Amino acid sequence: MKSIYILFAVLFSTPLAFFGAPEIVKSPNGNVEVNFSVENGVPFYSVNFKGKPAVLKSRLGLELAKLPSLMDGFSLDKSERSSFYETWKPVWGETAEIQNHYNEALFTLSQKSPARKMLLRFRVYDDGVGFRYEFPKQPALNFITVKDEHTQFAMPGDITAFWIPADNGTQEYEYVKSKLSEIRKIMPAATNKTDWASPVGPTSVQTSLQLITNDGIYMNIHEAALVDYSCMHLKLDDKNMVFESELVADPTGNKCYLVADAKTPWRTIILGDKAVDMLSSNLILNLNEPCKIADTSWIKPVKYVGVWWEMITGKSAWSYTSEKALPLTKEAYAKAKPHGRHGATTENVKRYIDFAAKHGFDQVLVEGWNIGWEDWANKEKENVFDFVTPYPDFNLPVLLEYAKSKGVRLMMHHETAGQVRNYERHLDKALQFMKENGYNSIKGGYVGYIIPWGESHYGQYMNNHYLYVVKKAAENKIMVNAHEAVRPTGLCRTYPNLIGNESARGTEYQAFGGSRPEHVTILPFTRLQGGPMDYTPGIFNMDISSFNPRNKSKVLSTICNQLALYVTLYSPLQMAADFPEHYEKHMDAFQFIKDVAVDWDDSRYIDAEPGKFIIAARKAKGSENWFAGCVVNSEGRDTELKLDFLSPGKTYAATIYSDAPHADFEKNPHAYKIEKRDVKSSDTLKIRCARGGGWAISFFPKP
């Protein structure tokens, strides 16, 4: 990641003579306007988009434990203005370059007694706003215990939201579309009842929160650069339609602990006229720090298969034996009686290696390779895994040699079961073990109650842990894809070895009762704002009971919808999640998964509407190949794709994978058709999508 061009000009910096008059900060093109004022000692801001209200006048401030609050008693001492422009090149991404262009205002606020300063920094982009609190080192404010952050987002009326319940135990929810006024009523039904769920409150929702105002403005509220702070939910005052930041607490009830100089994460508001503006925004990446890894040559996008879906669907098991609470030693497991359903056997993994090698995949994930899976998550057991000891029937040296001979790598799996002291104690050895054995990427997991007890998945303590692992991995040139970690906030700009996260409801839920087709039309608006998701698409056999009669869950998607996800859900890490034998029945459709790129020079969001459909086209990194995809909701859709993104004058061999006429995610999910034809940039394709369907197209330029 290199900045190509930087222009930085301090426009003016002046002590302010009169307080109360609002300070106006406009975006470079003037579309976004922030008003900031201090009235009766209280800081306020509001945001307009193209002259229409987006965020009404909203209060800012924090309550502290032990110290007087930072809520009021302020005067505005100073307003410093500047502009910034750069383009930077991500190590991997949706486009080869990203433009970072904003006007900035830094407001210095002061209190008299005790004498303290608090800064508010606003960055105003043409597609939204980021702002944060900053606490310079000062005698009366060195150590800060945040009791509550009271950042408000006053909504312009009873607008439409795509939301999931705020929860300190899980982020794996389906989205609800409703008016703000309906959240309270819907919340009980929307809330997860599992043991590990920890819902926050009757009107509290997670970010990133996608909104549509009654004026038709698309607005997204989230956060950027969540470092050494607690994750933010949003609590709605549904009388006044005002959201307020609701930070995840630690076991004592405090929200987080800061040492000055300190700053909060950015609070982000993405704004646009059209739904696709939300998808193409780079505001959150731009608000993160530039890359801190000097040599990034070892960071590579990955397309992978793995021993995973068979455990998720219940066909095989992570565990090796039915014996419980075994000591975590090679010797104990050597004596244990296998139950015969273990997935990660040498033989089975070889089968996946063969398949990966044959079809050009980079890596093979193997879950359940290491001892400890007999009783792992949500158990009163801290030392659940050691991350280095394979099961007796997983012959690592043989498999490493086998994979190497086929030009494929194994992908490491580090399930922690939320037991992070245990993981950190083993981490150095585990990374050493990976290096010695040629692994270069980890799929991590944090399923279950956190130990230390009382900590939740998304508080400052755990957020610190997730980043600790990413940094340690980077020191060892290892890429990380952590599941069940806090929802991402663009930190992959700073640490691009963070190549993925789950942190939302992934494909696995198709084996746990299913996810409605609407889900994948919303994820890019919400969860993906913070960074790529390891969604693990590519399921070709929707009838799970056909191979595991005990599991009646259906995958609520057509095959073409599955193909489209490789384009519509951007990620540098893409799995083909189904079994080799299922792909082998549909090798013609599988060709798209083989062909599709995982890194891009360009991306175009053609048309979209959250909850309805997404159409995207992307140009593969360093090539003239394009790939397009469309996913639709459970209503189906007639779509149109103008090919004007293709290079004019060139002819492309297009392969169009689309739902067969009678395809339907519920009744006929496996029906697709494949059409090959030559196309030009002046062409327009019209394609019918089935209910829960979609299409995928590859475009290869003809010589």
Added chain:
Amino acid sequence: MKSIYILFAVLFSTPLAFFGAPEIVKSPNGNVEVNFSVENGVPFYSVNFKGKPAVLKSRLGLELAKLPSLMDGFSLDKSERSSFYETWKPVWGETAEIQNHYNEALFTLSQKSPARKMLLRFRVYDDGVGFRYEFPKQPALNFITVKDEHTQFAMPGDITAFWIPADNGTQEYEYVKSKLSEIRKIMPAATNKTDWASPVGPTSVQTSLQLITNDGIYMNIHEAALVDYSCMHLKLDDKNMVFESELVADPTGNKCYLVADAKTPWRTIILGDKAVDMLSSNLILNLNEPCKIADTSWIKPVKYVGVWWEMITGKSAWSYTSEKALPLTKEAYAKAKPHGRHGATTENVKRYIDFAAKHGFDQVLVEGWNIGWEDWANKEKENVFDFVTPYPDFNLPVLLEYAKSKGVRLMMHHETAGQVRNYERHLDKALQFMKENGYNSIKGGYVGYIIPWGESHYGQYMNNHYLYVVKKAAENKIMVNAHEAVRPTGLCRTYPNLIGNESARGTEYQAFGGSRPEHVTILPFTRLQGGPMDYTPGIFNMDISSFNPRNKSKVLSTICNQLALYVTLYSPLQMAADFPEHYEKHMDAFQFIKDVAVDWDDSRYIDAEPGKFIIAARKAKGSENWFAGCVVNSEGRDTELKLDFLSPGKTYAATIYSDAPHADFEKNPHAYKIEKRDVKSSDTLKIRCARGGGWAISFFPKP
């Protein structure tokens, strides 16, 4: 540690035909008798000593979270009896050999619904009882969340106790002597009001608890082998005079988490006719596992001086600069402005090395050598120390070379400020740093709030941490002396590199307002039952204001009382805590500190009474030299010492350090006299002890 002789005989093991009839287990000499019964499904025990009641009929059992309780519904399935005899040799200790002789009963209890087994194992010694719960692996009891342990100790009436308040934040209390019925009334005044104190309840006290029954039985209640469990306080029902176990909770309110096979620590009851029986008991060591360290050749008792008392008294500082919240980097500190009061300067440490070398000390402790002390304990700051970066004015290579040239080692100091994630993250590097620089012992510290937030110093999470550090250190052949860690429970038998702990009110409190002379007459009965204490005796200048006018605290002790502590407070780790310049004014008295041994072949507790006085004599390891000491309370005492412990027929050159006629801990603490004379085993010495005074004697056999 080697067992010399083991006899193990299963006496009988039989299913029991009739329930309810008490099972009787007697000690080898019959003095101690345990009665165990299950009545209406509830397990009970009682203990008699020489036919008199010590513990009346007391209930046993645990409540679990998530699972039905282990309180009742039991039947007694089986009673297995055995005897055990061994002698073992401690790596260091009060005697060359320790006898471990007990009769054991293992009671198997079962519940019907759910079908579960719980075992109670009693070991009955001539000097007391240990018992614990055991949970074998079984389908209905693999993962156990202990909500509460309800082990009762029903006292024989309103007896006398030497107690300190139960507190989850500190153990650093002065003892109260009172009747049990007075505890509630005295508790408020006895409780620490500091920020970090976390008192438990109005009648809750810490162990080890020294008691005297109204029949004159001395009884001590504590625990042995506190491993992977929560520390036990005792809560008094002061209507019925029944103590009950009160475990330290985690932030969620649970007490601890066990994975079967699991066992609790031993609950210990030491019994005797005389106070000295309490002091000579090895019951707690015996209930711990034998040494787990194969090669113990590197574990050596240590006599040391250090840069410490000058910071404790406020004469100098741990910190280097007055700047706050500095980044923890060498560079930041290189630029910081020193405040000029830093204690751990190269020059000052050289002075201590010179002194140590001249007077035969093994090591020099240096506190405040590493960056971070500007804002350490009780701050909202997790990354407070890195354990490897010296302050700019502490030239480590020069000092290491200097110490080496003088035949002295530096002692490492690892203050963690309670921030154990930070410590564990740095531990491997910190130990590596020690090895590279020739350190072989750590003084550790846990001052301040624990992070993870909400954890207390003595819960399962932290107890696991303390032992993790001891084991990691052992792997690196490093000895550990952890301050502010959980009170010890005899684990030094298993891990003899745990050469000390503070875990009680040490000499430092003499600089914080003082400790009454009674304190050191009680510590060996209570805190020292679990293992040696790094009490840091040897203060020669009692008037702190003479060198730091801002500190008005007085050391409440005569010089001879200070000398005696080297004998009366057993430890393989002894500091001479005062400044070289203070010792240099009293080199004649200092000779005793130079002469006294730190490891012993034999120890005799001649006479004692908690709160009044202790007289002990010890024979130095591998030599014919004896050392005797006496400390008394604030009333003073006329004492008599029969020298019958000396070898008959031999003449010894005795040097008798005793209080001068007008010595007094308050009015004249520095007055002493030294008498040299030849003595024999048939002699008796009569020595007057001043108020807060004592005496010390060295006996060297004449050729």
